Amino acid sequence: MVKKKAMCSSQTDVPGADIGMIKIRELHDFKEHPFKVERNQELFELRRSIQQEGILVPLLVRKNPDGEGFEIIAGHRRKEAALWAGIKEVPAIICSMDDDQAVIAMIDSNLQREKILPSEKAFAYKMRLQAMNRQGKRKELSSDPLEPKCIEEMVEISLLEADISENGKVNIKMTDSAGGYRSNEQLARMVGESVTQIKRYIRLTKLIPKILDMVDRELLAIRSAVEISFLTEEEQYELHAVMELEQCIPNISQANRLKRMSQQKQLDMDMIYDILQELKPNQREQVKIPFDRIGKYFPPDYTPAQQADLIEKLLKGWAHQNKKKDVQQEI
Known part of the structure; x- marks a missing residue:
């Protein structure tokens, strides 16, 4: 059940969007959400911030297409941190989006994070590119059937841009078109990666x-x-x-x-x-000695290079002494 909330620090310009309080038990993770949500130090800090100041930026959700409740589009980490903090309900912006719009908004909101794992980029780029291509195909089907097209090579896409951050406003708007770029070129421009690197990341989904x-x-x-x-x-x-x-x-x-x-x-x-088992060009046999076994024998101000030089000098002296003993024994 959604409770209306008159005051909210966030804003949205999506027509028909509503802001309210939603019980956490009514929220469902986005299907095939590619970003990991783990109870680590970062989430602990977010939990502490929520305990002190509340959730400053509402979650972005839509009605669950697979059943009751709501599907989270943006805010999986905020939801998990709130749940960890014992909070029962959270503020949310309820929007009406189709599947491709939801995928694009979900991925865009998460790509703003500072640290993103290669596996997260891999599946996120793949999902977003597929959504962009589907949008382009729908536009092609609704246009003049007599006009020649090459959808696989070039598409014009109407995109839903989502500007969502942990401490900022929520702005969601429909842009015009992608300007006739190939879909992978358009994605590369959006995320600041080369087309080749985008392809590399998507290839990782085969691992x-x-x-x-x-x-x-x-x-x-x-x-x-x-x-x-x-x-x-x-x-x-x-x-x-x-x-x-x-x-x-x-x-x-x-x-x-x-x-x-x-x-x-x-x-x-x-x-x-x-x-x-082939020897790599930069691979050499090494002897590793734990520092706690030999560190106490070096002056405190010795650098690793000085320590290595001293070890080499002592070994040379030891080898020279052994050589002299061998000569004396032969005599």
Whole structure:
């Protein structure tokens, strides 16, 4: 049940939009929402802010297309922080949007965050591009049937722009057209990425979750991950098993070889082992000594470089002494 609220710090210029208080139990997450909402330090800070000042920016919702209640378009983190704080209802702007408008508004509101994981960008860009293409196709179907079109190459799109931030006003408006840009070019201009980088991110959606998680944790480079995405699902699971067992990560050259072997139907577990066990150009055998074992022997003001020089000097002296002993024994 929505309670009207006369006073609200946020504004909206969407015709027919309504602002009110909605019970949290009536809110449903957006279907296939690509952005992670975790109870981490950032959400804890948001929770504390909400406890002290309340929710300054209302959530953006629409009536749930799959049943009762409302579907969140923007404000998943605010909802979770409020729930964590024990709040039962939140302010929300209730708008009427079709699925593609809702997807675009949902993604635009989240892309304003400072830190976005590669996996979040991957699925967000894919969803937004699909929504843009569908909008373009609908416009093409409603135009002059005698006029030649090439929808896959170039579309004009009426977009719903959403300017939603944690501490700002909510402004939602329909723009005119995308100006005749290809849909992927238009998306690239919106998010400040190159078309090539957009394609790379979308390609990451072909990865199995375990390997995509490695990209998010910065264990696997994006360009290497793109090459790996061309492997079959079964091959990716085998590759992940080898990476975990051998504690090794393929570089771009090795990832490209894995891709080519897969395309030639020649990739199996043995081939994966062979490729990953190759010595990389920058890979050298190293001896690692925990600092807590040797740190106490260095002067407090010694830099890591000075420590390495001293170790090398002492080892040279030790080797020289051993050589002298060997000579004396021979005599």
